Amino acid sequence: MSQIKLLSESNIDYTRLHELLVARDWQLADEETAMLMLKAAGREKQGWLDTESISKFPCTDLCTIDQLWTKYSNKQFGFSVQKRIYEEVKGDTIEWGKHVGWYQNESWLDYSNFTFSSDAPTGHFPAKFVRFVVGWGWWFGPFFVVRIAQCRL
Numbered sequence: 001m002s003q004i005k006l007l008s009e010s011n012i013d014y015t016r017l018h019e020l021l022v023a024r025d026w027q028l029a030d031e032e033t034a035m036l037m038l039k040a041a042g043r044e045k046q047g048w049l050d051t052e053s054i055s056k057f058p059c060t061d062l063c064t065i066d067q068l069w070t071k072y073s074n075k076q077f078g079f080s081v082q083k084r085i086y087e088e089v090k091g092d093t094i095e096w097g098k099h100v101g102w103y104q105n106e107s108w109l110d111y112s113n114f115t116f117s118s119d120a121p122t123g124h125f126p127a128k129f130v131r132f133v134v135g136w137g138w139w140f141g142p143f144f145v146v147r148i149a150q151c152r153l
Helices: 015-022 026-041 052-056 058-072 079-088 095-098 129-134 137-150
Strands: none
Touching: 015 058, 026 058, 052 129, 058 095, 079 095, 095 137
């Protein structure tokens, strides 16, 4: 597989994320992804993404992040993987949450209870960005799936 170009419309350096994903350190890579997404959206001070920042999130950066996650997880993780699952369950957010392992026993998992290993369900990561939005993974999913579709992941 060819080397991924670490492109950014927002002048973001994705080198550390690349290194963490090569090392398969899913938790640190997820935290790095969240931090980089806030930076790319110009929302570091706020610490969360709103619908406007999601709708304007740079496609180049979204593609770079997705390509890194999908390549180094052997297509187990990534936004495009999450999008595919969302489409397969026809937009049913609860079913989507169950498939990616965020919804168990009739409730949304706290981030500290996620599976930070290669045994995690398909689509489990990236995940921390969800916490930056509204604190509930289920509410954010549909908004970001739309942005991912607009970026043609």
